[in-house]
Amino acid sequence: MFLFPSSFFCQASLFLVMNQALPVQDFQQRFVKAASSGFSRWDKDGDGFIGLRESTRAIADKTNRGDEAAAVATLHEILRRTDWPVKAISLEQVRDSVRRPWAFPPTDPPWELRFSKLAAAVNAPKGKLFGPGAPKIDGIRQGREGDCYLIASVGAMAERNPDRIRAFFKELPNNRFEIQFKGAIVQVEELTDAERALAATSGDQGSWMSLLEKGWGVVLQKIRRESFGNALDRAGGGGDPALVIRYLTGRKTISRQILLEDGAAEILRDLDYSLRSAMEEKRLVCATTDRRALPQGLVPTHAYAVLGYDPKTRLVTVWNPWGIDFEPAPGMGFKGGYETRKGRFNVALSDFIKIFDTVILESASRVGED
Numbered sequence: 001m002f003l004f005p006s007s008f009f010c011q012a013s014l015f016l017v018m019n020q021a022l023p024v025q026d027f028q029q030r031f032v033k034a035a036s037s038g039f040s041r042w043d044k045d046g047d048g049f050i051g052l053r054e055s056t057r058a059i060a061d062k063t064n065r066g067d068e069a070a071a072v073a074t075l076h077e078i079l080r081r082t083d084w085p086v087k088a089i090s091l092e093q094v095r096d097s098v099r100r101p102w103a104f105p106p107t108d109p110p111w112e113l114r115f116s117k118l119a120a121a122v123n124a125p126k127g128k129l130f131g132p133g134a135p136k137i138d139g140i141r142q143g144r145e146g147d148c149y150l151i152a153s154v155g156a157m158a159e160r161n162p163d164r165i166r167a168f169f170k171e172l173p174n175n176r177f178e179i180q181f182k183g184a185i186v187q188v189e190e191l192t193d194a195e196r197a198l199a200a201t202s203g204d205q206g207s208w209m210s211l212l213e214k215g216w217g218v219v220l221q222k223i224r225r226e227s228f229g230n231a232l233d234r235a236g237g238g239g240d241p242a243l244v245i246r247y248l249t250g251r252k253t254i255s256r257q258i259l260l261e262d263g264a265a266e267i268l269r270d271l272d273y274s275l276r277s278a279m280e281e282k283r284l285v286c287a288t289t290d291r292r293a294l295p296q297g298l299v300p301t302h303a304y305a306v307l308g309y310d311p312k313t314r315l316v317t318v319w320n321p322w323g324i325d326f327e328p329a330p331g332m333g334f335k336g337g338y339e340t341r342k343g344r345f346n347v348a349l350s351d352f353i354k355i356f357d358t359v360i361l362e363s364a365s366r367v368g369e370d
Contacts (some may be wrong), residue, residue, distance in 0.1 A: 007304070031074065031115040034067035035105035042072055043263045049088035052079045056230050059194035067068075069193030070119035074111060077118075077144055077198065080233065118144070118197040123284045126196075129177070131206040135165045137307075138342050139203030141323035145236025149286075149303040150216055151200055151321035154209065155343075156284040156305035159319070169208065179215035182250030183367065186218040188231070195232055200321075219247065241286035241303050241360045249284060252363045254359075258353050267353050268314075274361060275309040275316065275349075283362040287318065290357040297326035297337035297345075298355060307344065314349040 042050050042058040050058075055076035064072055068072040075089055085095070097111040121143070137158040142151045157165055170178040175190040191199060191210055202209035217231030226234065242253040256274065258267060269284060278285050285306035294300060299320070308317035326340035334354075347355065 003071045027116040027119070028112045030067055030119070031071055031112045032095055032098055035075070036091060037093045038064060038068040038072060039094075042075075049090050050075055050079070051088040052076075053228075055079050056228075056233070058232055059087075060192060061194075062192050065193050066122060067119060067329075070115055070122045071199055073118045073122075073144075073194040073197040074115045076194070077114060078111065085302050091276070103364045105146035112295075118237045120161050121197045121199075121201070122193045124196075125204075126202070127204065127206040129169060129171060129206050129211070130166065130208055131202075131204050133292055134202065134205035135208055137305075137319065139205050139323070140209055140321065141201050141203070142321040143200040143213075144198040145200065145213070145232055146238055147200070147216075148321050149211065149239045149241045149288075150213060150235055150244050151209075152210060152286050152303040152305040152319070153241045153248060153284060155319055156286060156307065157248055159305070159307050159331065160282045160284060165208065165212070168212065179212060181215070181219060181247040183247055184219045186215050186222070188214045188218060195230070198232055216244070216247075241288070245360065246288070246367055248361050250366055251283075252365045252367055252369075254361045254363050256361070258357055258359065260306055260353065261302070264273075264350070264353065268349055271336065271349060271353065271359065272311060272314065273307065274359070276311045277305075278361050280308050281364070283364075285362070286360045287352075287356040288353060288358045292357070294327055295335050295337040296332070296353060297340060304356070309349075315346045316349055316352045317344060317346050318352075319343045320345075 022369060039050070042054055044054050044057065058072045059076050075094075078084055079087070079089065094111070135158045140151065140155050140158065142148055156167070168179050168181065170180065172178055172187065176187055178185060178187050188211060191207070193212060195214070196210060197212035200213050213235050214231045217233070217235035220234045221229065221231060238305045242255055245251070245253050260267070275285065281282070286303055287306055288303050289298065289300050291300045303321070305321070306316060307319050307320040309315070320340065320343040323343040324340060325342065326337060326345070328339055329336035334351060338347055
């Protein structure tokens with residue numbers, strides 16, 4: 001059994017939603033209508049409020065479809081927030097969220113805006129387990145869960161050893177799937193509409209990424225012996241790429257903390273050797289940020305995949321699991337950030353050590369070996 005090191009929690013969608021234009025009134029009406037339609041079914045104890053346990057059950061219910069699934073996923077996303085003072089939501093509050101948005105935290109995206117993004121995810125084509133050319137890193141995007149540590153690790157494997165991801169899956173009858181991690185074999189059902197709204201996506205590559213995400217949550221539930229809760233929520237509760245890499249590869253990991261007080265020259269020599277060796281041997285590598293001030297476009301307390309390293313130019317290719325595009329601010333140098341396409345960007349090794357606080361590398365030793 002693996003222990004849980006420090007956790008990296010980053011929810012892509014909150015950042016992205018805050019930077020989107022407000023939806024048209026249609027989404028306000030659709031949100032209230034869908035919530036009004038399903039509320040009495042979600043309110044299992046009939047007290048007029050939806051709590052987290054009730055929303056957890058509701059997102060796993062296959063009968064919640066379309067806009068109703070998006071609406072209950074919206075409520076669930078709000079209820080599981082640790083900074084939200086209200087632990088239960090009434091239908092009147094849902095209506096007030098549209099009528100009186102100023103009554104809610106000013107940093108909180110309007111509820112109907114959350115709903116619009118979740119509804120779009122619900123209505124996206126489901127696809128097969130693996131679409132043409134899958135799995136590949138382009139198209140993978142972290143969803144509403146705080147599991148950058150997982151998506152970054154899976155993205156690294158999709159880039160370096162995609163066939164190993166295909167080998168994890170075995171299709172079972174009745175829309176069930178067996179996922180064979182290294183050291184744990186779990187079974188999951190096809191995601192409900194509400195779960196699909198919250199889960200990571202692999203675009204037109206099929207459903208493999210969201211199923212793997214749900215399967216990882218089941219692994220964590222088994223480790224922690226949890227009998228209640230949604231597997232996606234467990235995956236989204238933060239974690240460490242080291243643990244994921246061990247279950248993806250069956251190999252131990254080496255975590256190198258970057259301490260600039262140890263001397264930049266020594267750190268650069270060490271990372272040059274470590275990254276060059278890892279890339280040559282197709283081993284997985286991730287890097288994490290802490291809470292320090294970062295260049296624009298980069299995210300604190302976030303996990304990234306390291307996809308490549310050129311020892312001649314000392315350029316590191318890094319991937320953000322949000323899969324976003326970013327244009328750096330002109331004339332700002334390091335602070336302006338890096339041109340990013342589908343999450344990929346190149347950064348000089350000398351800048352890399354200023355941005356990232358830890359590098360996690362798959363080792364050559366198998367778990368269980370001395």
